[in-house]
Each structure stands twice: as C-alpha cells, then as structure tokens.
Amino acid sequence: MRNFTLLVILMAVFSIGNVFGQATATRVPPKGSLTSGTLDSQFVYLYAISRTQNGIEHVRRPNLEQIRKNVADTIRALTKEITDLKSKDGNQQAMVDAMTDSLVLVRQELQTAQQEKDSFSFIGISLKKATYSLIMWGIVLLLAAALAVFIYRFNQSHVVTRDTKKAIGDLQDEFEQHRKKAMEKEQKLKRQLQDEINKRM
Numbered sequence: 001m002r003n004f005t006l007l008v009i010l011m012a013v014f015s016i017g018n019v020f021g022q023a024t025a026t027r028v029p030p031k032g033s034l035t036s037g038t039l040d041s042q043f044v045y046l047y048a049i050s051r052t053q054n055g056i057e058h059v060r061r062p063n064l065e066q067i068r069k070n071v072a073d074t075i076r077a078l079t080k081e082i083t084d085l086k087s088k089d090g091n092q093q094a095m096v097d098a099m100t101d102s103l104v105l106v107r108q109e110l111q112t113a114q115q116e117k118d119s120f121s122f123i124g125i126s127l128k129k130a131t132y133s134l135i136m137w138g139i140v141l142l143l144a145a146a147l148a149v150f151i152y153r154f155n156q157s158h159v160v161t162r163d164t165k166k167a168i169g170d171l172q173d174e175f176e177q178h179r180k181k182a183m184e185k186e187q188k189l190k191r192q193l194q195d196e197i198n199k200r201m
Contacts, residue, residue: 034066039074042067 034042046067051058 034063034070039071042070 034045046059046063
C-alpha cells in the first residue's frame with residue numbers, strides 16, 4: 001500500500017512536471033527582432049528576451065552587441081541624412097542667392113528700361129517725357145498766341161487798309177467829280193471867251 005501511494009505521488013509529480021514542461025515548451029516567444037524595426041521596438045524586444053534575476057536584467061552579449069551596432073548604424077544613417085540635408089540646403093541657399101542676384105539684375109534692367117522709356121535725348125539733353133511734353137505744349141501755346149496776335153493785327157490792318165482804300169476811293173471819286181466840274185467850267189469859260197472873241201471881231 002505504501003508503494004502504491006508512492007507510485008501515485010510520483011505519477012502525479014511527473015504529470016505536473018509534464019504539464020509545466022509543456023507549458024514552458026508551448027510558451028509564445030515575444031514578437032520582434034534585433035535586426036529589423038525601429039530602435040524602440042528593438043529595445044522592447046531585447047527587454048522581452050532578457051532574463052531577470054534578483055531584480056537585475058541579464059542581457060546576452062551578442063544581443064547587446066547587435067543593439068549597439070544597430071544604434072551606431074542608425075546614428076551613421078542619420079548623420080549622413082543630416083549632411084545630405086545640409087548639402088541640399090546649401091545648394092538651395094546658393095540657388096536662392098543666385099535667383100536673388102538675378103532678380104536684383106532684372107529689377108535694375110527694368111528700372112533702366114523704365115527710365116529710358118520715360119525719358120529721351122532732345123538736342124543732346126536728356127529730358128523726361130513729361131518735361132518734353134510740357135515744353136512742346138508751351139511752344140504750341142506760344143505759337144498759337146502769336147498766331148492769334150498776328151491774325152488780330154492782320155484783321156486790324158485789313159480794316160485800316162479797307163478804310164484807307166475806301167477813303168482813297170471816295171477822294172478819287174470826289175477828285176474825278178471836281179475834275180469834271182473843273183473841265184466843264186473851263187470849257188464853259190473857253191466857250192464864253194470864244195463867244196466874246198467872236199463878238200469883238
């Protein structure tokens with residue numbers, strides 16, 4: 001009976017051992033990898049596969065070396081990316097500077113073209129179009145005023161000439177009438193003289 005009890009206890013211990021052994025064997029390993037994913041996920045995986053003993057985490061040296069290598073690779077890649085970005089930024093800055101210089105030149109050319117458009121050389125003098133227009137309109141107004149004065153004086157002299165011609169014409173008519181009267185008188189006197197001479201003979 002005592003052997004039987006011992007046998008039952010041993011069987012129970014083996015069963016329990018098998019149960020615990022199966023539970024250990026079928027334990028699901030943590031998800032993740034030390035060779036892929038982000039650094040954060042790799043550290044989480046490293047923590048999951050490490051062992052804790054007396055409150056101390058035990059990490060296998062190859063795993064730690066792999067993490068160190070991954071961190072160094074990531075730092076190298078980020079440093080290269082920063083260098084590339086700085087180089088690209090420097091190139092873009094150079095392009096911006098070149099475009100700014102080009103824009104300054106274009107603005108200067110535009111300003112020069114605007115000045116050339118707004119001014120021109122007249123008798124060797126550089127004049128703005130507004131000044132030239134003002135001078136031209138002044139000359140036109142002066143000539144118009146001179147023409148008005150000339151027309152006025154011409155009309156005045158024409159009136160004087162017409163009046164003078166009329167006066168001369170009137171004088172000529174009066175003179176002609178006077179001459180006719182004088183001739184008639186002279187003829188009359190000649191006749192009378194002739195008549196007197198005839199009577200005396």
